[in-house]
Amino acid sequence: MAVVSARPLGGLRIVECASFVAGPSCGMALGQLGADVIRVDPIGGGADYHRWPIAANGSSLYWAALNKGKRSAAVDLRTERGRELLMALVTAPGPEAGVFVDNSVGRRWLSYPALAARRADLIHVRVQGHTDGRPAVDYTVNAEVGVPLITGSEETAAPVNQVVPAWDLVTGMTAATGVLAALHERTATGRGAYLELALADVALAGVANLGWLAEAELRGAERPRHGNHLYGSFGVDFRTHDGERIMVVALTAGQWQALRTVTGTGEVLTALEQATGADFSRETDRYQMREAIAAILRPWFAAREFSEVRNRLDAARVLWARYRGMVEVVAAHRAGCGESVLTSVDQPGIGPTIAARSPLRWAGCYLEAFPAPALGQHTEEVLAEVLGLGQAEIGALYDDGVVAGPC
The missing domain is CATH 3.40.50.10540 (Crotonobetainyl-coa:carnitine coa-transferase; domain 1)
Structure with missing residues (x-):
């Protein structure tokens, strides 16, 4: 670019x-x-x-x-x-x-x-x-x-x-x-x-504008805390066998189906739906049963190295990302090829340092x-x-x- x-x-x-x-x-x-x-x-x-x-x-x-x-x-x-x-x-x-x-x-x-x-x-x-x-x-x-x-x-x-x-x-x-x-x-x-x-x-x-105040008024109480669980849908972090942490999100029915398929947990999740009367094609039901769903999925991630998890999730088009520290973000930018929003400038008084361009791209190009x-x-x-x-x-x-x- x-x-x-x-x-x-x-x-x-x-x-x-x-x-x-x-x-x-x-x-x-x-x-x-x-x-x-x-x-x-x-x-x-x-x-x-x-x-x-x-x-x-x-x-x-x-x-x-x-x-x-x-x-x-x-x-x-x-x-x-x-x-x-x-x-x-x-x-x-x-x-x-x-x-x-x-x-x-x-x-x-x-x-x-x-x-x-x-x-x-x-x-x-x-x-x-x-x-x-x-x-x-x-x-x-x-x-x-x-x-x-x-x-x-x-x-x-x-x-x-x-x-x-x-x-x-x-x-x-x-x-x-x-x-x-x-x-x-x-x-x-x-x-x-x-x-x-x-x-x-x-x-x-x-x-x-996110509807959070309207929700609080109707609830008459604060929204509960859920740690790393995504509020109102299904999303949470998992740990791989070699200790990597990833965040997996299933907002849509297609993303949910992809996650079920790649982890081979379809039958168990279907049994859970039948036992509880839930319908996991619905975002609300996935949210309400988040802990049980995470417990079913967690062994699949824990049994596999990150490289295998990455390849299989990508092939299945699951929505996910690996947790990275900022030092790694910088290293990835320095080692990367192609253009990105990040660049380097020679800053007076500091020297060459990482910086960001405008995120807006004009005709596919950064300024x-x-x-x-x-x-x-x-x-x-x-x-x-x-x-x-x-x-x-x-x-x-x-x-x-x-x-x-x-x-």
Whole structure:
């Protein structure tokens, strides 16, 4: 699969003033599609500039991964001149400019009315914690919507947090959708837009859109925990003779039949249906009898080496996957042939490192990936290009500590 250099959002300029995951992932997604995303960073870096995971030299792998392909201007926003620079960058003229993404709190000078007074067609997307302005992060909103209380094994009463900040990532993609929707409206009407997006709303909408809140209301009780069993269908992990662990799922009647056939358990499972009145062609019945079904299937996996299990499941078109650690994922990518969403970039301050392209493929091709900038790498370039400042003006800003170049 080839990698193409086409940039669908080429020419669009976005100013980003955001930290942590949601806001930066929005800018990253748009930047991977070709937008010129200018990060305005505090001199010395923001709250997430040194966030873990980190490289051996202390550089943040997290920050580098979320800011791929952007430009960075380092500005002291505590100063009046620094605030003026940011406002000027956000409201600079041009049909494909005037787009701002931030998660700032308490900066009245950076409010939509203040910015729109300078550019009436401004598009401003503000990422928040809660709609009332209270702070939140993925791990707090996830606790609030109930997911940790239905996660984990049946034996534990303690909540189980998810490792992936899923709500942050969904918020970032929702923010990107908002930017594109507002751009479409501006093209059609000439109007700007102010969009607010609360992380807590994204999490609530997520569990509601899956029917989980409706289920809780009708049940009047929490959904039971099932460990690695798939809720509402059949799916669970099995161990092979040589100690490998795999996840097997049978969502459809065809997948269920394939699993029965390859494991040679059809007669036993049919007897179980007859004894219990269940019909395993129905997803609900497979779910309700999950423990008994797993007990019947488990010996088949336990008696075979992984290589045999893999070959037979693949031949039967069973839906399955082997559990892998991330070290193995990286090794498989390094040893692999052909194109994938993963690639390598030469990251300043870190060196060659694994990175991801946009998962979107255009005409079957991935777009090119670029490294994150060094902090303040493009300060002079942005001030000259976007604001038209001359060398003397830029030099004075450097001398007065209002802006900074790469560290």
